[in-house]
Amino acid sequence: YDENSSMYDLLANKEAKGEWLEFGKNFFAEAxxxxxxxxxxxxxxITRVIDEFTPGMILTIDKxxxxxxxxxxxxxxxxxxxxRKEARSCESCHNNPLALGYGRGKLEYKIVDGKGTWKFTPKFPLMKEDNLPEDAWIGFLKEGKENSATREYARPFxxxxxxxILTVGSCLVCHKSDTPIMKAAILDFPKVIMLKSQKCVLPGW
Incomplete structure (x- = not known):
């Protein structure tokens, strides 16, 4: 807010002292x-539907x-x-930090000493206001805050x-979505997990 500037007040239909200044940043075209x-x-x-979301507003307002x-x-x-009739690939949802709400960055599945762990490194810096990356909706493996959407019926994961989601994603690291085993997992994932080999390492939640 610049108290020394002026702007047109649409409600009063006249010029008014003071001006709210807006600054846009980082516009992307992607999934x-x-x-x-x-x-x-x-x-x-209650019916639950997975849908697409976009940053409605990530902003600070000066008083x-x-x-x-x-x-x-x-x-x-x-x-x-x-x-379009083509759907997103399994990997573009289960192995994509942006899709999950963490923001852009590197989402990796690491297996150390027989234990699987997911790690996320954000691309953008954390904001001091809430300690989340600039483009995130939620923190990595964290609950979202109340009233974090522009609609009462909407929420992050x-x-x-x-x-x-990430458990399925760990399978997709080795088994691509078009393989028979992952196609079978779409119909009955618990059954497929029961048939996994000793080489398969799931996350140690």
């Missing part, structure tokens, strides 16, 4: 972040009196204007859901 939409149907049953700034990190559900 979206994923999250959950929860809505009740007519019978009161006129110079007191503590307002910080918001809100993602918004997307509404596609165009679609829970930690339990993140672990489920």
């Amino acid at each position: 979206a972040t994923l999250g959950v939409k929860e809505q009740k149907n007519a019978n009161g049953k 006129m009196d110079g007191s503590n700034k307002i910080f918001k990190r809100l993602f918004a559900p997307g509404f596609s204007h165009t679609i 829970l930690v339990s859901e993140q672990k489920n």
Whole structure:
């Protein structure tokens, strides 16, 4: 906010003293972040749908009196204007930190002494306001905060859901999505896990 500048007040229909200054940053065109939409149907049953989300606003607002700034990190559900019949690959969701809400960076599955562990290194620096990367929705394997979306029915993945997604992702590190074993996993993942060999190492949650 610049108290020494001026702007046109649309409500008062006249020039007014003071001006709110907005600065945009980092616009990307790529596959979206994923999250959950929860809505009740007519019978009161909650339906959950995995949908695409985009940063609705990650911003700080200066107050006129110079007191503590307002910080918001809100993602918004997307509404596609165009679609295509091809779906995203399994890897683009299960092994993609941006899809999971962590932001851009390097998501690696490491096996050390027979134990599997996921590690995430963000591309962008952490913001001092909430200690999350600039482009993240949630922290790596952390619960999202309340009211973290622009709609009440929308939310990021829970930690339990993140672990489920990454467990499948650990399989995709070795077994590509178009292999028979992973195609079978789409129909019955628990059954496929029961058939895994000793070489297969799942995350040690």
